[in-house]
Amino acid sequence: MPPRPTLRSLSHTLKKPLSHTRPHSTSSSTSSNNSSVSADELTHFSSLASSWWDPQGPSRALHLMNPLRHDFIAGCLAEFDPITTTPSTPTPSASPHNNTLRYLDIGCGGGIFAESLARTIPGPGKSTRTTTAITNRTRTRAASITAIDPSPTLIKIARDHARMDPAVNAHLENGVFEYRNCSLEDLIATTFTSSSASSSSSFSSTPSPSPSPSPSPSPTSQTQSTPTDPRYDIVTLFEVIEHIDNIRGLSSPQTFLQNCLSMVRPGGWLIGSTIARTFPSWLVNQVIAEAPWPIGVVPRGTHEWAKFVNPGELEGWVHEGLVRVEEDGAVSRANAETGAEAGAGRWTPRAGGVRASCIFPVWAGGW
Amino acid sequence: MRPLSRTALRPYVCPSCQLGRLPVRRRFASHSPSSSNSSPPEIYDVVCVGGGPAGLGLLAALRASPATSKLKVALVETQDLAKARSWSLDSQQFSNRVSSLTPSSVSFLKKIGAWDYLDTARAQPYQEMQVWDGETGSRISFDWSMETSPFEDLRPVATMTENTNLVRALLSRIAASGDDNLSIFSNTTVSSITNGTESPNGPDLSAWPVLSISPTAAAAASSQPPTRIAARLLVGADGINSPVRRFADISTDGWDYNRHGIVATLSLADLDPVPFPLGTRTAYQRFLPSLGGPIALLPLPNNHATLVWSTTVENAAYLKSLSPKAFLAMVNAAFRLSMTDLQYMLRMDRPATVSDAEDPHENELAWRLEHTPQPPHLPPTVTGVQEGSVASFPLRFRHATSYVSPRVALVGDAAHVIHPLAGQGLNLGMGDVASLAETISYAVNHGMDVGDLLTLERYAGDRYATNAKIGGACDVLHKLYNVPGNGPVAWARSLGLEVIDRVPFVKGLLMKNAEG
Numbered sequence: 001m002p003p004r005p006t007l008r009s010l011s012h013t014l015k016k017p018l019s020h021t022r023p024h025s026t027s028s029s030t031s032s033n034n035s036s037v038s039a040d041e042l043t044h045f046s047s048l049a050s051s052w053w054d055p056q057g058p059s060r061a062l063h064l065m066n067p068l069r070h071d072f073i074a075g076c077l078a079e080f081d082p083i084t085t086t087p088s089t090p091t092p093s094a095s096p097h098n099n100t101l102r103y104l105d106i107g108c109g110g111g112i113f114a115e116s117l118a119r120t121i122p123g124p125g126k127s128t129r130t131t132t133a134i135t136n137r138t139r140t141r142a143a144s145i146t147a148i149d150p151s152p153t154l155i156k157i158a159r160d161h162a163r164m165d166p167a168v169n170a171h172l173e174n175g176v177f178e179y180r181n182c183s184l185e186d187l188i189a190t191t192f193t194s195s196s197a198s199s200s201s202s203f204s205s206t207p208s209p210s211p212s213p214s215p216s217p218s219p220t221s222q223t224q225s226t227p228t229d230p231r232y233d234i235v236t237l238f239e240v241i242e243h244i245d246n247i248r249g250l251s252s253p254q255t256f257l258q259n260c261l262s263m264v265r266p267g268g269w270l271i272g273s274t275i276a277r278t279f280p281s282w283l284v285n286q287v288i289a290e291a292p293w294p295i296g297v298v299p300r301g302t303h304e305w306a307k308f309v310n311p312g313e314l315e316g317w318v319h320e321g322l323v324r325v326e327e328d329g330a331v332s333r334a335n336a337e338t339g340a341e342a343g344a345g346r347w348t349p350r351a352g353g354v355r356a357s358c359i360f361p362v363w364a365g366g367w
Numbered sequence: 368m369r370p371l372s373r374t375a376l377r378p379y380v381c382p383s384c385q386l387g388r389l390p391v392r393r394r395f396a397s398h399s400p401s402s403s404n405s406s407p408p409e410i411y412d413v414v415c416v417g418g419g420p421a422g423l424g425l426l427a428a429l430r431a432s433p434a435t436s437k438l439k440v441a442l443v444e445t446q447d448l449a450k451a452r453s454w455s456l457d458s459q460q461f462s463n464r465v466s467s468l469t470p471s472s473v474s475f476l477k478k479i480g481a482w483d484y485l486d487t488a489r490a491q492p493y494q495e496m497q498v499w500d501g502e503t504g505s506r507i508s509f510d511w512s513m514e515t516s517p518f519e520d521l522r523p524v525a526t527m528t529e530n531t532n533l534v535r536a537l538l539s540r541i542a543a544s545g546d547d548n549l550s551i552f553s554n555t556t557v558s559s560i561t562n563g564t565e566s567p568n569g570p571d572l573s574a575w576p577v578l579s580i581s582p583t584a585a586a587a588a589s590s591q592p593p594t595r596i597a598a599r600l601l602v603g604a605d606g607i608n609s610p611v612r613r614f615a616d617i618s619t620d621g622w623d624y625n626r627h628g629i630v631a632t633l634s635l636a637d638l639d640p641v642p643f644p645l646g647t648r649t650a651y652q653r654f655l656p657s658l659g660g661p662i663a664l665l666p667l668p669n670n671h672a673t674l675v676w677s678t679t680v681e682n683a684a685y686l687k688s689l690s691p692k693a694f695l696a697m698v699n700a701a702f703r704l705s706m707t708d709l710q711y712m713l714r715m716d717r718p719a720t721v722s723d724a725e726d727p728h729e730n731e732l733a734w735r736l737e738h739t740p741q742p743p744h745l746p747p748t749v750t751g752v753q754e755g756s757v758a759s760f761p762l763r764f765r766h767a768t769s770y771v772s773p774r775v776a777l778v779g780d781a782a783h784v785i786h787p788l789a790g791q792g793l794n795l796g797m798g799d800v801a802s803l804a805e806t807i808s809y810a811v812n813h814g815m816d817v818g819d820l821l822t823l824e825r826y827a828g829d830r831y832a833t834n835a836k837i838g839g840a841c842d843v844l845h846k847l848y849n850v851p852g853n854g855p856v857a858w859a860r861s862l863g864l865e866v867i868d869r870v871p872f873v874k875g876l877l878m879k880n881a882e883g
Contacts, residue, residue: 032717055819055820055821055824063821064821066813066815067809067813067814067815070812070814071812071813115814116813116814116815117814118814119815119816120814120816138812139812140814160571163569163571164570164572164573164574165570165599165816166569166570166572168411168569169569169570169571176797
C-alpha cells in the first residue's frame with residue numbers, strides 16, 4: 001500500500017499562496033515517487049498540447065462536453081447546498097459577490113474546465129451594487145479555483161491560454177484563479193504540512209470555530225492568519241480517473257480517489273466524470289475515436305479501455321476511501337449511503353454522508 | 368449516439384477549410400490605420416457595429432436577459448440615434464420603410480420587452496393574405512382559419528410596422544435598462560478594425576478585434592482622436608457592405624436580381640363590402656411575370672397601405688417619373704389588368720405638363736377596365752400617394768459563406784440579403800438576433816467565452832440552414848414567377864399553387880415555415 005496521506009494538523013497555508021501571483025512553478029512536479037501520475041499518460045498528453053485549445057482538434061469532445069459539466073455542478077449544488085449545512089471558509093479575497101465556493105480542479109490539463117469555471121468568478125469591484133443574494137450569484141458560485149496538473153507543458157498551455165482573456169487573466173493576477181504544476185500528492189503534502197503552527201481542532205462536520213477572537217468579519221481579519229479549513233468546497237475530477245495507473249503497491253485509482261476525498265471539506269462535493277468500461281464505450285472510444293483518419297478524432301493511445309471505471313467499482317472505492325479518510329480524522333460522519341445505479345460516467349460522491357449518483361452520459365452535444 | 372451523418376451535414380465546420388481560414392490576415396481600414404497603440408483599448412464583452420433593427424434588437428435582448436445584462440456592451444452607429452429616438456410623425460403619415468413582422472418576431476420583441484415601447488397605433492396586423500398569379504389567375508390565400516375555432520379572433524399572419532417605429536421602440540427599451548456597462552457611440556464611424564496586441568505583462572489581445580472609432584464628419588465639432596475599443600465578441604449588424612465582414616475576411620455568395628423594389632405610402636378607398644369580422648385586414652400580392660416581379664399592397668392603420676413593387680430597373684425608373692395621378696393609375700392597373708395591357712401602359716408617353724384634369728394613364732385604365740373581367744378579392748382602390756414617399760431600392764441576393772469567425776458574428780443583412788417577395792428579410796434578422804442572444808446567454812451561464820468559436824458555432828449551426836432555406840425559397844419563387852407567357856412553367860406553377868391552396872396540411876406547413 002502506498003503511504004496514506006496523513007492529516008497532521010490544521011494549517012492555514014492556503015491563504016498565502018492564493019494572495020500572491022503564481023507562487024508555484026514547475027519545481028515541485030513529478031519528483032515524488034509515490035505519485036499517481038503515469039509517465040506514459042504524461043508523455044501522451046503533453047504531446048497533445050499544441051492542439052489542446054483547437055476547437056476542431058482532438059480535444060473537441062472535451063470542449064463540447066464542458067458546458068455539461070457546469071450544468072452538472074449546478075445540479076449538484078441545487079441538490080445539496082454546501083453553504084446551508086456548514087458556513088464556508090472565508091474566501092481568499094473578500095468577495096463582494098455572493099459566490100463563496102472554493103474549487104480545486106485535479107488534472108486540469110490545458111485548462112478547459114478550470115478556465116471556464118474561472119470565467120464564472122465575478123470580477124472585482126462592483127461592490128457598490130449590493131443587490132442581494134441568489135439573483136446575483138452565478139450557477140457554479142465559484143469564488144476561487146486552484147487547478148493542478150502534473151504536466152508542465154499543459155500547465156504552460158493553460159496559463160498562456162488564460163492570458164488571452166483579460167477577465168481570466170485578472171483573476172490569475174489577483175490570485176482567485178491559480179494554476180499549479182504539481183501532482184495531487186504534492187498538493188496534499190504542501191497543504192497539510194507546511195504550517196508549523198498547528199491549531200487545535202481536528203476536522204469535523206461541525207465547522208471548527210475559528211480561534212480568532214473577533215467575530216466581526218472585518219476586512220483585516222482576512223489578511224490576518226486566521227486558521228481556516230484548507231480543504232475545498234468542491235473538488236472536481238473530470239475525465240481523470242481513467243488515466244490513473246493501477247499498479248499493485250504503487251498507484252491505484254482507489255488511493256487516488258481517497259486522496260481526492262481528503263481535499264474535500266466536510267459537506268463539500270467531489271464531482272467528476274469518467275467513461276464506463278462497457279461495450280459501447282469500447283466501440284466508441286477505442287474503435288471509432290482512435291481509428292485512422294478520417295474517422296478517428298483522437299490520437300491512438302488516448303484511452304486505454306482496461307483503465308475505464310465502472311460505477312460499481314467507483315462507488316466501492318469512494319466508500320472505502322471515505323472510511324479511510326475518516327480514520328485519519330478528516331471526515332467524520334461518513335455515513336455511506338448507497339445509491340448506485342447501473343450506469344456509466346458521472347458520479348458525485350459527497351463527503352459527509354456520501355451518495356454516489358451515477359448518470360448515464362447520453363452525450364449528444366453538437367459534434 | 369448521434370448519427371454520423373450530422374457530421375457531414377454540419378454547415379459550419381469543415382475542419383480543413385476552418386484551419387485554412389483561421390490564420391488569414393484580419394484587417395479592415397477605411398482610412399489610414401491609426402497607429403496609436405500607446406494606450407490599451409477599453410475592453411467590451413460585446414461590440415455591435417450597426418444600429419439598425421438587428422443591432423439594436425441584439426442589444427435590447429442582451430440587456431433584457433438576466434444572464435447577459437451585466438455584460439459590458441457597446442454599439443457603434445453612423446446615424447444620429449438621438450434623432451431616431453425622438454422620431455415622430457403625424458398619425459395620417461407613414462414612413463415608406465415598412466416591414467412585416469411575423470408572429471415569432473413579435474413574440475421575440477415581446478419577450479425582450481421592446482413591444483411595450485412600440486407605438487402599436489401605428490402598427491397594423493393583418494389576418495389574411497391573398498396571392499395570385501397575374502398570368503394565369505390561379506390564387507392562394509393564407510390565413511389561420513383552419514386552426515382557429517369560429518369563436519376566436521383570427522391570428523394575424525403578420526404585423527406591418529414602420530422600421531422607424533421599431534427602432535425607436537428598441538432604443539427606448541435599451542434606455543430603460545439603465546446605462547450600467549452600456550456605451551452607445553452614435554454619430555460614430557468605425558475607421559479601422561485590427562487585431563490587438565500582446566502586452567508583455569498584461570493580457571494577450573492578439574486575437575481580439577480592436578476598433579478605432581471616431582465621430583462622423585457631420586458630428587465632429589471637436590476633432591478628438593479616435594477611441595480604441597476591444598471586443599470579446601464583435602457583432603456585424605452593419606448591412607450588406609459590412610465592414611465587420613470584410614475584417615473577418617468572410618466572403619459572400621450571391622447575385623443582383625437586376626430588379627428594383629418601389630415603395631410608397633398609399634391611402635385607400637373604403638373597402639366596398641365591409642370585411643367580416645370587423646377589423647380584419649388583408650394583404651394583397653399579385654405576381655406579374657412579364658414585368659419582372661410581384662406587386663404587393665400591405666395594410667397600414669387608418670386605411671393606408673404600403674406598396675412594394677418589384678420590377679425591372681427600367682419599369683422602376685418609368686414609374687418613379689410619373690405624376691402622382693398616373694402613378695396611382697398604374698398601381699391600380701397592376702392589380703387588375705392583363706400583362707399585355709400593363710406592358711402597353713408602361714410604355715405610354717408621359718405628358719410634358721402635368722394637367723389636373725385629364726391624365727392619360729387614368730383614362731387608359733378606365734377604358735381598359737371596362738373590357739377586363741375582374742376576379743373577386745381585389746384590393747381596395749388606391750386613391751392617394753403620400754408626398755415624397757415613392758422610392759426604390761435594388762434587389763439582391765447575398766449569403767455570407769460563414770456567419771462566424773473567431774470573435775466575430777454576423778447578423779441580419781451583413782449575413783444575408785434576400786428577395787423581399789415574402790417580407791422575410793427583417794424577420795430573418797430578428798431570428799438571428801434571438802438566436803445569438805440565446806447563444807451568448809448560454810455561454811455566460813456555462814463559463815464559455817462568448818467570442819470563442821465553440822460558442823459561436825452554436826449560433827451559426829442554428830441559423831445558417833434556416834436562412835439558406837428561406838432565402839432560397841424566395842429566390843426560387845422569384846425565378847418561377849419571372850417566366851412570362853402561358854407555357855409549361857406557368858401551368859406547373861399554377862397547378863402547384865392550386866394544390867397548396869386546397870391541401871390544408873401543405874399550406875399549414877408552408878405558413879409555419881414562413882412564420883419562422
